Amino acid sequence: MPPERKASKAAAEPDKRSRRRGAELENAILQAAFDEVAEGGYARLTMDGVAQRAGTNKTAIYRRWPNRAALALAAHRQFVAQAATPPDTGELRSDVLALLRGVVARMASSVGGEILRGAMSELHQQPELIRELREILADEPGTMMTILTRAVARGEARPAALTPRVAAVPVVLLRHEYQISGPVLEIPDETVVEIVDQVFLPMVRT
Structure with missing residues (x-):
């Protein structure tokens, strides 16, 4: 297939990531935030970096989390935290x-x-x-x-x-x-x- 036809086909098929909605998009954002912290630490965590890694835009992130701390804690809850069941040892x-x-x-x-x-x-x-x-x-x-x-x-x-x-x-x-x-x-x-x-x-x- 000629290069120009390939390009035309690609343009006609939007990136599947752009069509993600709801839980699928949120999970991708949270995973991206978690991975950003894993690679660069919390100090280097940015909404720009998360958006790029998740294949979305900052607006989609800010609609759900107002700042990086809220986003990071949501990622922690998703991938690290366990429900706190009160221990019952009898003592x-x-x-x-x-x-x-x-x-x-x-x-x-x-x-x-x-x-x-x-x-x-x-x-x-x-x-x-x-x-x-x-x-x-x-x-x-x-x-x-x-x-x-x-x-x-x-x-x-x-x-x-x-x-x-x-x-x-x-x-x-x-x-x-x-x-x-x-x-x-x-x-x-x-x-x-x-x-x-x-x-x-x-x-x-x-």
Whole structure:
């Protein structure tokens, strides 16, 4: 086929990527954002780079996510985060340790950790991201409140401790450790144990 006929045929057949809609397009964008962070780190993540990699335009991205932090957290939720199911070991201490160790594991994943650290660094500019971070880090009151409710029923915690603010303490402290720890791969397990044994349990026990 002559070159000019090939070109004409190509022009008549628009790029299939341009026809993507809905979940298919969103998944492509999230995958592109995740891959961009994996290759260049959060600091080099840009909407332009994601759009180019996903084969779309920035308008399509901004319609769904208002900034790169929101986009990166959505990618984290899609490819890294797992639903936070409250542990149920039958004992308060082991439940909280299991929950916090799961948070540490998510923080320690190479790309996932990079996204979380980057998003945390932008909270002063986009404070609305704190809710998403809390959900990813299992610090929404519902998860710990479930654990505390069971502990109160077993007589391991006093009823007065059953408040969202008290329930949030363990992961808030863990998140603080993560923010100040620098580029480490994992928060030491002894830090997790200290948060539980030296801070949280004395706060809630009868």
